[in-house]
Amino acid sequence: MQKLDREDILKFSALIDAADKVTILVHTHPDGDALGSGLGMMRYLASLGKRSTLILPTTAPGTLSFLPVESDGPVIVANQDKTAAEKAVAEASLIICQDFNNITRSEGMEASFAAATAPKVLIDHHIGPDRASFDIVFSETEISSASELVYWVLKALPQTEQLPLGTLNALMTGMTTDTNNFRNSTFPSTLQMASECVAAGVDREAVVSNIYNKYRENRYRLMGYFLSEKLKTTPLGVAYAVLSKKELDRFGIKEGETESFVNMPLEIDEIRMSLFLKEQDGVFRVSIRSKKGTSASRCCNQYFNGGGHENAAGGKLPIGDRIPDAAAAEKYIVEATTAFFENE
Ligand code: 5GP
Ligand code: MN
Numbered sequence: 363m364q365k366l367d368r369e370d371i372l373k374f375s376a377l378i379d380a381a382d383k384v385t386i387l388v389h390t391h392p393d394g395d396a397l398g399s400g401l402g403m404m405r406y407l408a409s410l411g412k413r414s415t416l417i418l419p420t421t422a423p424g425t426l427s428f429l430p431v432e433s434d435g436p437v438i439v440a441n442q443d444k445t446a447a448e449k450a451v452a453e454a455s456l457i458i459c460q461d462f463n464n465i466t467r468s469e470g471m472e473a474s475f476a477a478a479t480a481p482k483v484l485i486d487h488h489i490g491p492d493r494a495s496f497d498i499v500f501s502e503t504e505i506s507s508a509s510e511l512v513y514w515v516l517k518a519l520p521q522t523e524q525l526p527l528g529t530l531n532a533l534m535t536g537m538t539t540d541t542n543n544f545r546n547s548t549f550p551s552t553l554q555m556a557s558e559c560v561a562a563g564v565d566r567e568a569v570v571s572n573i574y575n576k577y578r579e580n581r582y583r584l585m586g587y588f589l590s591e592k593l594k595t596t597p598l599g600v601a602y603a604v605l606s607k608k609e610l611d612r613f614g615i616k617e618g619e620t621e622s623f624v625n626m627p628l629e630i631d632e633i634r635m636s637l638f639l640k641e642q643d644g645v646f647r648v649s650i651r652s653k654k655g656t657s658a659s660r661c662c663n664q665y666f667n668g669g670g671h672e673n674a675a676g677g678k679l680p681i682g683d684r685i686p687d688a689a690a691a692e693k694y695i696v697e698a699t700t701a702f703f704e705n706e
Contacts, residue, residue, distance in 0.1 A: 363505050363514070363551040370498050371518045376483050377498075378521065381456035384412055385480075389462040390419035390469040391617070391647075394573065396461040396545070397429055398536025399485070399508040403458060404434045405528040406516050412510050415450045419469045423618025428572040429532060440470050448474040461508035461536075463488035463669075465495060465515050485511050488670060489659055503671070506552040513555050519543065530559045534569050542625060543570060551604025577619065584613040590622055599634035599701045601627030604688040607641040624649040635661065637695055639688075640680065646679040646691050665698035 368456055378384070386403050388396035400416045407414040408411075414562040415436045422431065431437045440447035451457065451474040462468060463486050465475045475495075484496040487508050491501040500515050513533045537555065541548050544556075544604050560566050584605075592603040605620070624638035634656045639646040652658035658675040662668045668677020685691050 363502055363549060366500065366514060366518050370500065371515070372520070374483055374498055374500075375519045375521060377456050377483065378407070378410070378412065378519070379679070381412065381480075383450075384414035384456045384458060385450045385454035385455050386414055386416045387418070387451075387457065387459045387465075387468045387475070388418060389467040392418050392420070392426075393621075394423050394426060394539025395507045395509050395536040397426050398532045398534075398539070399427055399460045399512045401431065401434055402509060402512055402529045402532035402536065403460065403516075405532060406522075408435060409526045410521060413685050415452060415454075417447050417468070417471065419471060423621075424616055425577065425618035425621065428499070428538075428576065429535060434528070440468075444470065444630075447471065449512065451475060451478050454478065458480045459484045459496070460486065460512065461488075462486060463491040463501070465492065480570065483689070485515055487511055489672070490669070505541070505549060505606075505697060506547045506555075507537045507540035509533040510552055510555050513559075514551070525562070527563050530562055530564050531569065534559045534564045534566070535573065538569055539573055542622065543574070545625075547671070566698075576614075580614045580616075581619040584615055584620070585623065587613070588620075589626070595627070595628060595633065596696060596699065598699060598703050599632050600637065600695075600703075601635070602629065602637040602639075602692065602695045602699075603627075603632045603642065604639040604646065604691045604695070606688045610640060610642075624651050630654060635699065636644075637699070641681070643679055646681065646685070648677045648679055648690075650675045656664070661699065661702045665702065669685055 385408055388400045404414050405414055417438050417440055419440045421439045438447045455479045465472050481497045483498045485500045487502055487505050491499055493499050502511055505511055588603055595601045617683050624636050627633050627636040628651055635652040638649045650662050652656040658673050659669050662675035662677045666677035670676050679685055685694055
């Protein structure tokens, strides 16, 4: 991680001081990092006596319900209450965007964000931030998570004496989910943050237990089916699986319950890249993970309408004439990854 720009920190500090209404935006289909970094920021602002509103473009999965959203201030789910979300952006005196590199990832909020007059701050860890749309950009890719970057930014602010325990718990949660409990994207700064959080009172075992030991049985029944029936591999070292809505429904699967399925095939020695697609809201949502030396983000960018990080990316495949169903999606994956590795 690079040193934070002192001038940007002081500018951000002054913006927080001057703001009476802060609105925080995170990405659609929020994950542990989006929600953890969002709540971490809210709790920090509350400790300074600042009112803030968190906007989730779509609802947070039940698997993250241990993060008690309601007690931290207004949380608006934009696709359930667009008017309230737009009002919170329009009336904000400071807008903070976290865990995405482009406002298009905050699906549905693009127009109100563009029209908003408040200063805009980005705190993110993805490749290629849209710098032009923000007044201050804290962007770092050599870091575990947005939650970790929020941690270092908040720590550097002159108004910070001690970060509230609620903030530390939320940020530790986001960092833990984005690193898969320290299996990837773990830098010296990440371990330092973890060490400082535990020293300050964060119960790491409770955080880990909340994330990994509270699933429903349905997930494991589907996982068995996914591994034994659905997972396919190619001679190029690609593993892939596509789950249709029908299959997800058959197992009664809810949002968040297929978390980390995409990581499992990377445990196979020969596998360089793993793709997991699931049918949701009329598209196939795409998750890609890769081992070092193979770029998930480039593959996602070129063939799956998305992006993300070098070894963890996401996107979508529209369902239509070209790809009408799961079988066609599987065929497309084989063609796309073959072309991808040919052009490497
Ligand atoms: P996941 O596979 O866990 O959904 O996402 C992996 C990474 O890719 C995350 O950092 C996420 O922010 C990013 N990502 C997921 N979906 C999309 C997408 O549709 N577009 C882009 N640009 N990035 C995505
Ligand atoms: Mn993240």
